[in-house]
Amino acid sequence: MTTLRKTFYNSFFSHIYIEKEAYSYPVTQQIIKHYPKAELIPIGHYKDVFNRSGQNYTEQKKSPSLILAKSHSSLIYEGAPTCQNFGNNRFYYTSCVMNCIYDCEYCYLQGMFPSANLVVFVNLEDTFHELERLLAQGDIYLCISYDTDLLAIEPLLGYVKAFHAFAASHKGLTIECRTKSAAAASLKELAPLKNFIFAWTLSPPSLQETLEHHTPSLSQRLNAIDNALSLGFPVRLCFDPLLAVKDWKEKYSALFCEVFKRIPPDKIQDASLGCFRIPKDFMKIMRKQRKDSYILQYPYSSSLGVLSYEKALAEEILDFCTLELTKWIKGDNIYLWKE
Amino acid sequence: MEGAGCLLFAFTLMLIIAAALYSEAKPFIEFFNLKKDLYFSSFQVFRNEDTVLYITGTGPMEAAIVTSSFLTRESLSGSDLLLNVGICGSRRKDLPMGTPILCNKLIEQETGHTYFPDVLYTHPFIEGSIITSFCSAENSLFEEASLSFADMEAAAIYQAGSYFFQPHQMLFIKIISDYLMPATETGDKAIDVSGLVSSNVRIIAGWITELMNKIPHKTNDFTREEAEYIEELSRNLKLSVTMEHELRQYLRYYKLVNGDFFPFAMHLAEELPLPVKSKTEGKKYLDYFKKNLL
Numbered sequence: 364m365t366t367l368r369k370t371f372y373n374s375f376f377s378h379i380y381i382e383k384e385a386y387s388y389p390v391t392q393q394i395i396k397h398y399p400k401a402e403l404i405p406i407g408h409y410k411d412v413f414n415r416s417g418q419n420y421t422e423q424k425k426s427p428s429l430i431l432a433k434s435h436s437s438l439i440y441e442g443a444p445t446c447q448n449f450g451n452n453r454f455y456y457t458s459c460v461m462n463c464i465y466d467c468e469y470c471y472l473q474g475m476f477p478s479a480n481l482v483v484f485v486n487l488e489d490t491f492h493e494l495e496r497l498l499a500q501g502d503i504y505l506c507i508s509y510d511t512d513l514l515a516i517e518p519l520l521g522y523v524k525a526f527h528a529f530a531a532s533h534k535g536l537t538i539e540c541r542t543k544s545a546a547a548a549s550l551k552e553l554a555p556l557k558n559f560i561f562a563w564t565l566s567p568p569s570l571q572e573t574l575e576h577h578t579p580s581l582s583q584r585l586n587a588i589d590n591a592l593s594l595g596f597p598v599r600l601c602f603d604p605l606l607a608v609k610d611w612k613e614k615y616s617a618l619f620c621e622v623f624k625r626i627p628p629d630k631i632q633d634a635s636l637g638c639f640r641i642p643k644d645f646m647k648i649m650r651k652q653r654k655d656s657y658i659l660q661y662p663y664s665s666s667l668g669v670l671s672y673e674k675a676l677a678e679e680i681l682d683f684c685t686l687e688l689t690k691w692i693k694g695d696n697i698y699l700w701k702e
Numbered sequence: 703m704e705g706a707g708c709l710l711f712a713f714t715l716m717l718i719i720a721a722a723l724y725s726e727a728k729p730f731i732e733f734f735n736l737k738k739d740l741y742f743s744s745f746q747v748f749r750n751e752d753t754v755l756y757i758t759g760t761g762p763m764e765a766a767i768v769t770s771s772f773l774t775r776e777s778l779s780g781s782d783l784l785l786n787v788g789i790c791g792s793r794r795k796d797l798p799m800g801t802p803i804l805c806n807k808l809i810e811q812e813t814g815h816t817y818f819p820d821v822l823y824t825h826p827f828i829e830g831s832i833i834t835s836f837c838s839a840e841n842s843l844f845e846e847a848s849l850s851f852a853d854m855e856a857a858a859i860y861q862a863g864s865y866f867f868q869p870h871q872m873l874f875i876k877i878i879s880d881y882l883m884p885a886t887e888t889g890d891k892a893i894d895v896s897g898l899v900s901s902n903v904r905i906i907a908g909w910i911t912e913l914m915n916k917i918p919h920k921t922n923d924f925t926r927e928e929a930e931y932i933e934e935l936s937r938n939l940k941l942s943v944t945m946e947h948e949l950r951q952y953l954r955y956y957k958l959v960n961g962d963f964f965p966f967a968m969h970l971a972e973e974l975p976l977p978v979k980s981k982t983e984g985k986k987y988l989d990y991f992k993k994n995l996l
Contacts, residue, residue: 371916373824378806380818402821402829404807412818419820419868422918426822609959654923657958662951662992 372426375464380406380480384433388485390520391431397519398429406430413461413478420652423479424466434459434484437493442506449599449633449698451504451537455497459484459522460511465543466576468656469604472510474645481511487522491529494536502535508542514561515544523549530559541601545579545587555595560632562599563588565622567614570606574658581618585625597632602688603700604639605680606658607672612683619687628691636684637700639663640671715914716782719755720769722855725895726788727757729903747772752914762810762834762858769862781919783871784863785910789895790832790853790876797878802902803830805874808857809850811835817860820870823913826905832856832876851876873910877902923954931964938977939984949988952995963995970994 379401385391386405395403406412409432442454461482462472473479484490497503507513507526517523523540530538531554541562550561566574568581579587591598600622608614639658641649643665650659663670671677681699688697721727724746730736736748736755745768746757756772758765790803797803804827808817811833821829831850834857856874863872879893924932932953936946956963970991978984 371824372822378821402806404818404831406807406818407816411816415818415869417864417868419870422822422868422870423820428820655958657955660951660955660958662948662955662996 375427376401376429376481377426378402378404378428380404380409380412380428380430382406382409382430382432385431385485388431388433390483390485390487393521394429394431394483394519401429408432409482413476413480413482415478418478420473420477420479427462427464428480430480430482431485432482433486434489438484438490439493439497439505449504449539449635453497453501453503454506455503456506456509457490458510459487459490459507460513460516460520462510463512464515465512465578467543467578468574468576468653469606469639469641469658471641471645471649473652474641474648475510481516483520487525494529494533498533498535502537504537504539506539506541508540512542512544513540514542514546514549517544517546517549524552527553527556527559530556534558539599543575543578543584545583547587547590550587550591550594550596553594553596555597557597560597560599561591562601562635564601564603565618566602566606567618568621569614570608574606581621585622588626592626592630598630599632600626600634601637602684603635603637605636605684606639607661607676607680608658611680615684616687619684619691623691631692631696633696633698634688634692635698635700636681636688638672638677638680640669640700643668643670646670714752715779715917715919716776717753717910717914718773718776718778718782718784719753720758720765720784720786720855720859721755722758722760722765722788723895724757726899727755728896729900730755730787730907733903733907742772742775745772758855758859761836761854763836765855766858766862769859770865773863773866778866781871781917782867783873783910783914783917784859784867785906786856786859786872786874787899787906788853788855788876789879789893789898790851791880791882792851792878793882794830794851795881797828799878799880800898800901801878802827802906803832803851803876803878804828805830805832805851805856805876807831808860808874809833810857810861815857817857817864818869819860819872819874820868822870823917825909827875827909832874834858851878852882875906923957924950928953928957928964931967935967935971935976938971939987940978940981941984941988942981945985945988949991952992956995966995967991 376398379394379398381391381403383405409430412430438459439455439457442456462476462479513523526538530536537558539560539562541564543564563584565581565584571578571581588598653659664673685697685699719730731748734750734753736750736753739747739749745759748755756768758768804821804825806821806829809831812835833850833852834854835852853876860872877898879895879898932950936949941949953963953967974987978987
């Protein structure tokens, strides 16, 4: 399949669609320079490409294009109820990039966006202006890498560095950068900040191999975490989504053992646990796209428009994993996502 | 879409070719050895087992109407490909006549609307954008005109085709036949359309045949036998439509995890007094199925 992907499908970002308004931005020029052989296609508005009807998400995922656009809104949104706020009241997320280079079977982006192409909003400074306005009203907790994996594309965009610099000069802002990447080099350029948290999502190796396509292995992610900790960054571990696959107890027990064999638990800021959950409308689309995915085709139960495991099973998973995790992390530092 | 009739595994992948003129179509008719399909009287259709070609006529209006009319009558599968092939004018004089162009952006001159076929697969062609208009694109006001190619059908075929195909299933290959010069400057020389297309038919057909062989075939989740069994079981359990969907989801999951649901489902059904007498009884047995299938 890998060989087929290399020879049959165009390489990632072989086609770059560029809004006329986005063309002169430095990050646009940087990307064009990065992909000198890409076909550059001028467009009027990113939605002309991104929102086309009938796109095949699964096929596009094998050869995603890049769409460079200028956003006319602030791109800062209030956190969704299905997301963990880690005890923060003013919880926002930003979506300066839409879609991800990884291809996780359970990912909600497949149901949320009509296209697998990546949209990069090139006018990051407008997001910073809006953040300053919000910060004038009080402290903010901001997730910058929800609808994408910013660290995975940091060599291309440099957005993590830009948010890091902004966080350095705005103490009322706490940023979480969630990732599955193993990009260690990008971190070396940054000084550790208390208000800039790197959050790694971790899954049992067998699930990473079969469900999290194109992502770094558990071992590579643990190396990256180790590196981030040794540089002095606050690190959060996200065991989310927890999946009720065959032998899930053994798999998650082994995962926690492996993680804390490699990572000093006392250096971890906190950890989060959450069972797989997804808006019903998203799942309807995702199931059509991936008919062969056992993780999507599981008959989840529905509650208030969200699909997840039956309450008893969800509680059993969370209770078990919490108990396991408290062998290494204090209970106060474990955040659970509960309905 | 989940009736038994559309839950089949086997189908033949079709290549559907649209050409405006017979002279553009002829090299493909000969290459694929297509025979005239006399069922169609208002426009010409040629076909063999896995390739069909229809002639749209000239201009966007005809192209869209004929495309809609033809595709409505075809039974398409989710993996078929639509190829629009023909000649085009070029504003790029650095490209020789007869150069095939794969269009990645289609512009409708009259409205300025743009359409983007997905270019997901590797190919041997030069890419470019094309302006489709009712008449010559010589005086186009488009700022990209200097980089573009021009024809009279592509954007219209895309618009009609998008009701039947996904953006990655539609391919537009145009062969440069002129440089959009007024006729007096070209000396009124007749263009050998078939000759230009003929010189490219092998490369285009070769590429698309390879594509057809490698493109992932969409498969449906249940075989006809499985679908019929589910329908019968649902009838015997007096399930509502929602409950039948629920049963399908459990069986679909069971099949993905275990490879086959038949032996286990039949074993479960053996113990039940089917058909049930009431919907309440059916619901009770559906819960029994759900509990055991997970």
